Amino acid sequence: MKTNIHFTELLRENKYCSSFEVVVDEVGTIKSFTSDFGNETLNDIQKMVNVLVRQGGITINGKGQVIHIDINDIGDNEYPYYIDVYHNLEDGIQDEDSVIPFDQELIDEFIIG
Numbered sequence: 001m002k003t004n005i006h007f008t009e010l011l012r013e014n015k016y017c018s019s020f021e022v023v024v025d026e027v028g029t030i031k032s033f034t035s036d037f038g039n040e041t042l043n044d045i046q047k048m049v050n051v052l053v054r055q056g057g058i059t060i061n062g063k064g065q066v067i068h069i070d071i072n073d074i075g076d077n078e079y080p081y082y083i084d085v086y087h088n089l090e091d092g093i094q095d096e097d098s099v100i101p102f103d104q105e106l107i108d109e110f111i112i113g
Helices: 005-013 042-054 104-112
Strands: 018-024 030-035 065-072 082-089 092-101
Touching: 018 042, 030 042, 042 065, 042 104
Parallel strands: none
Antiparallel strands: 018 030, 018 065, 065 082, 082 092
């Protein structure tokens, strides 16, 4: 399935902050998601989640969960943008589960899936 043009441009331009709330099942398949922009497809977000799982940014714990993925601009000169991932736990959201530099290599992986 072709990646949505808006999502591709968002990633390639590397200048937008964005936020996603993703509901995944026990194996990491997305059941639903919401987005700040709302122009991404389920396939786009599934690719992003798959890459973040492979990179160790998202932990699949064998049961369904809600995950917050934030692309933000609070980085430094080397990596001005980062992706923060927060997992909803039974006792609430755990801050800074993972922080990953949002660089061109990661963007390319998101587009490929």
